Amino acid sequence: MSRPDDPAPVSLNWRTRWALRRNRILGSRKFQDWAARTPVFRSVARRKAARQFDLVAGFVYTQITYIFVQSGLIGFLGNSARTEAEIVRFLDFPQDAAARILKAGAALGLAESPQRDLWTLGVVGAALSANEGAMAMIRHHALFYRDLSDPFALLKDRGAARSELSRFWTYAPKSAEDSQQPAPYSELMAATQPMVWQQIIGRYSFGSHRRMLDIGGGSGTFVAAVGAHTPGLDLGLFDLPEVVPLAHKRFAGSELEKRVTLHAGSFRTDPIPAGYDLVTLIRILHDHDDDVVQALLAALCESLPVGGKVLIVEPMAETRGAEGMGDAYFGLYLWAMGSGRPRSIHSYVEMAQLAGFSTSKAVPTPLPIIAKALVLTK
Numbered sequence: 001m002s003r004p005d006d007p008a009p010v011s012l013n014w015r016t017r018w019a020l021r022r023n024r025i026l027g028s029r030k031f032q033d034w035a036a037r038t039p040v041f042r043s044v045a046r047r048k049a050a051r052q053f054d055l056v057a058g059f060v061y062t063q064i065t066y067i068f069v070q071s072g073l074i075g076f077l078g079n080s081a082r083t084e085a086e087i088v089r090f091l092d093f094p095q096d097a098a099a100r101i102l103k104a105g106a107a108l109g110l111a112e113s114p115q116r117d118l119w120t121l122g123v124v125g126a127a128l129s130a131n132e133g134a135m136a137m138i139r140h141h142a143l144f145y146r147d148l149s150d151p152f153a154l155l156k157d158r159g160a161a162r163s164e165l166s167r168f169w170t171y172a173p174k175s176a177e178d179s180q181q182p183a184p185y186s187e188l189m190a191a192t193q194p195m196v197w198q199q200i201i202g203r204y205s206f207g208s209h210r211r212m213l214d215i216g217g218g219s220g221t222f223v224a225a226v227g228a229h230t231p232g233l234d235l236g237l238f239d240l241p242e243v244v245p246l247a248h249k250r251f252a253g254s255e256l257e258k259r260v261t262l263h264a265g266s267f268r269t270d271p272i273p274a275g276y277d278l279v280t281l282i283r284i285l286h287d288h289d290d291d292v293v294q295a296l297l298a299a300l301c302e303s304l305p306v307g308g309k310v311l312i313v314e315p316m317a318e319t320r321g322a323e324g325m326g327d328a329y330f331g332l333y334l335w336a337m338g339s340g341r342p343r344s345i346h347s348y349v350e351m352a353q354l355a356g357f358s359t360s361k362a363v364p365t366p367l368p369i370i371a372k373a374l375v376l377t378k
């Protein structure tokens with residue numbers, strides 16, 4: 001019998017009916033046993049089982065990787081072959097603990113033992129050793145995982161949690177930190193920026209512009225990379241007053257000093273500097289809630305000449321083949337930070353239209369899991 005406060009029954013469309021039917025089959029023990037025994041389905045069943053195990057064990061893999069990076073073992077192995085005794089001394093672990101973590105790392109491709117009692121990096125470890133940005137993120141994740149240690153509490157109480165990430169990102173509206181302090185996040189951003197600019201420099205025609213303003217440009221890594229690639233372009237960088245001195249320090253005495261104009265301010269409260277025909281937003285918008293992003297896009301549209309452009313570059317939701325990066329990873333990361341959400345290209349196109357831009361065009365990037373790009377034209 002239905003009660004007065006029961007919601008009205010919802011009619012199911014074909015996609016929902018199909019999902020329910022598929023899930024009944026996939027969730028049936030009988031079907032799973034049959035698939036595992038049947039030659040054509042066996043490899044699919046094994047792949048699905050391995051994927052399910054990755055979900056079960058993901059945190060353990062992450063912590064093994066964290067030990068390799070945080071202890072410096074990745075660098076210690078570097079291009080060398082080390083004996084187990086050397087590694088025990090380096091890690092300062094009991095011998096059996098070092099042996100256990102080496103084997104764990106070998107199972108994940110971080111290390112390998114090509115001959116008895118000698119260890120080198122494995123294929124995953126060798127690739128990681130060349131990626132300072134990824135290693136900086138792995139170290140940084142210690143904060144995020146502490147916030148996630150009680151995921152129920154975090155999800156139920158975003159504002160009151162005073163999470164470690166909201167303290168780290170001092171511009172997050174609920175940050176408890178004194179935002180006059182030099183921003184701790186700028187170092188992390190500088191370390192991870194090369195993997196982002198590699199997605200867009202050489203793919204977007206910066207040379208077709210006269211003056212570029214990088215909003216939220218941090219200590220200037222992106223501006224420096226564009227400046228080196230596009231000699232004739234005048235450059236500007238806009239960031240919070242506590243961050244701009246870091247950019248000043250980077251450019252002082254360098255060849256770029258005269259080409260880069262630094263603007264200190266907040267895009268929440270201050271006008272956008274005028275006179276630029278390209279504005280770049282590199283890993284900026286996803287950190288902010290919809291009202292802030294919508295107001296910023298409208299202010300940018302106002303500040304640009306007709307035909308001027310905004311280039312948005314950041315990891316986005318609904319990226320085919322990297323769905324987990326968007327709504328799972330960034331969804332929870334930004335939740336813990338207390339600000340923003342991952343958005344799809346489609347939502348940015350809608351927001352841009354509302355802000356007054358006349359067209360939006362996606363620019364393909366080589367690794368969309370790192371960043372996608374969208375150009376808005378006034």
Ligand SMILES: C[S@@+](CC[C@H](N)C(=O)[O-])C[C@H]1O[C@@H](n2cnc3c(N)ncnc32)[C@H](O)[C@@H]1O
Binds near residue numbers: 183190196240266284
């Ligand atoms: C996630 S970091 C990205 C930095 C840089 N664009 C990059 O990709 O390495 C966000 C940047 O936006 C800046 N920012 C945040 N809120 C801001 C605001 N209201 N006004 C100006 N800059 C802001 C931060 O200081 C920081 O440098």
